[in-house]
Amino acid sequence: MDEFQPPSSGASITTRCCVVGGGPAGLFLGYLLGRAGVEVIVLEKHKDFLRDFRGDTIHPSTLELLHELGLLDEFLGIADKHFESLKLNFEGQDVEGPYFTHLPTKCKFITFAPQWDFLNMLARHGAEFPNFQVHMQSKATGLIFDGDQVVGVKVEGVNGEYEIRADLVVGADGRGSDMRHEAGVEIVEKGIPIDVLWFRVSKAGEVTDNTLARIRDGRMLITIDRGDYFQTGMIINKGSFDDLKQEGLEAFRNRVVEILPALSDGINDIDSWDKVRLLTVQLNHITNWARPGLLFIGDAAHAMSPVGGVGVNLAVQDAVAAANILADPLYNETLTLSDLKRVQQRREPPALHMQRLQVFAHQRLFGGSSVPGKPISISWPLRKMAGLLAPILRRKAGKIIGLGLLQEHIECPSRAPRPAEASAK
Template sequence: MSEFSELPGTTDVLIVGGGPAGALLGCLLARRGIDVVVVEKQQDLERSFRGENIAPRSVHTLRELGFGPALDAHGYLSIDSVTAIERGRRLLRLEYGKFPLATLPIDIPQPALIGIFLAAAQAHPSFHLAMGTAFTGLTEHDGAVTGATLRGPGGAATSIRARVVIGADGRFSKVRQRSGLAADITPMARDFLSFKLPRPAGWGDDGYLMIEDDRHLVVLPTWPDFLRIGHNLPKRQLGELRAAGLPAFKAGIASLDPRLADLVEEHITSWEDTSFLEIFTAEMREWARDGLLLIGDASHTCTPILGQGVNLAIQDAVCLAPVLAGALSRGGDRPLPAATFDGYVAMRRRHKTTVTRYQRFQEGALAEKHPVKLFIRRVRFATLNQLPLKYRLLDRVVNAAHPIDPVDIAAGAPALVPSVRSGQR
């Protein structure tokens, strides 16, 4: 890890944001010998994340890239299935082993996953990482982005010149705000409140969607021995929920899933035990301009349905690395033209559009209140459950294939075991 004062004044690629997209992209570029700087505003990885479920396709990708030994060394939880239940009646069950890929999704703390990427990257001298370093603005010349200004611990300021700045700083991206690129932010009808509970012995490795009219819980087993619970609430109603009191909130959870009643009563003792997530999508006509590209949630924010945010981030990094490497190999010191990324953006946009279309359809179905529409929802779920092709239909969303450059596969052998603190919980 580099000290803020040791950061180079010039680099090929400056990545703002040390989440899954930024950390993995930085690692893949460093493996190729490309000069790359990753800056992350947080001082360390010791923080809570909600998106810690890695989809089967992403698990397969990470193993192809050589991260399998590090994942195994840390440990994770494999999820066998997810079942939708409405008022005690099973509507739909998906067993991950029956999907065409036949790989199980895993749950691993996101700080640990990021730590694995960063540890592998730091084995390469062309990689620089500065924690506790905030992005403050873009530098520009003749309409092109030429780098960024940064603020380090204690308020120290510096700037780094780069051939391309990658905005990987999440759903509330400061790089996006400063880029001048327009984003269409669409609030969803509901938001989410999440919390963790100890996982009872004998619970198993199965996830559940518990439904009652327009209310639902997502219940997922979480490494090493927790349950992660996501509970929907109407838009801008967090204040009203809290005003009704914690006992009423806990009673509502218990009514959706009686198995959780005693756990909620014992372990949710204040609102501090819960975490609020505002749900919206962000659509952008342009993801790039000369010298700048947005990736991950910064360019295509999704809803939590199917937990696709972290998986889209991983896929973005894997697909982008060879594009950047090819463009930088042509030499020069000018900012990379926006057209460099046209093919990459078109490919990733197609997949993201498929995911978002499904998420909006699913969110609309779960938010229904009218009795007739509730009946139609039950029929749809039950019909899908009976279709042998349900795994192939949903595979397009959950496990869509993406290219992996053979150079990145070769560079990942042998993989490195992480040395960065992983924030295990």
């Protein structure tokens, strides 16, 4: 395949589908459409996929899809680790959490994998299809309309502005979606009481167990092992970051070490607030995923909170459902608005149900404290009930987290020739 050349300023490109956003939803959909013989362009505004603070948990539902596509072994080679169960450390005591060994999937575990490696893998395999392209450093700046019909996007690329005309534009550009604001869709906010502070701490010593989170003195800490450092997240009350800054960096470092003393050797890496990234947590959804020529999926349609680590996997499920429903109409040039609405009809119910579960968890875990940096307030009755129902809850939670509420499978056809096949014709 010839090396991709960025479009020149003023160019006008025609394709069957343009996907805005090179995250898990966008690239998975682009890969599946390219595999199904549909001309597709994926737009990614950054020069690469290397972002420190993105979701990293890949659950059995997504691993099953990779197995169905023949990509599982390669993906497992880039995964940092996998766990058949998870646990919570509460005030220094380990509490067993969800487990996945009972799931009807090939992989009965979750993996932690750098998201940039996952996305690079999808982009690399997508590029094997002659009708698939990823435009890096290409930001969609606006929709192109013909009456009420969306017929393309305006793009700011490395060589200047250009246009992509398409039968379908898919907004997969995440919770901060510019496309959904451009389309004027209604956004329903759930109201979330937390934010997350993400930062790196150099690894010195071993923290290799399957602990999902650690709670001590009302504070929660998440750690993801990156080999020589931990990607670390501290849960805080929404809007309390400025208050924490007023307490000072030393107080912040001490708070982290109080929760997990094993980080004491590397915590001095945090020598500036510039090394602490604020993730403003959102939990919302739009009421209309589709209009003529335009569809939203993933966080652009339903932004999830970090609870359960389900966001990436729900986004991938959206992408698979969209490909299953839309690949043939796109390929045959018969796409209608009713086809797009079928995607919402299938994927909206599980997304909203999951959001209701997340709201419940937020209310029970994060609703009772007003002290900056101390968002966790777990009542004694809730702890007692959790202990009594632990076996049932662990199994049920494992199914919900591991598979989601509506598991998708690869049903769209594979009709795109590989480069060698194409050149032989």
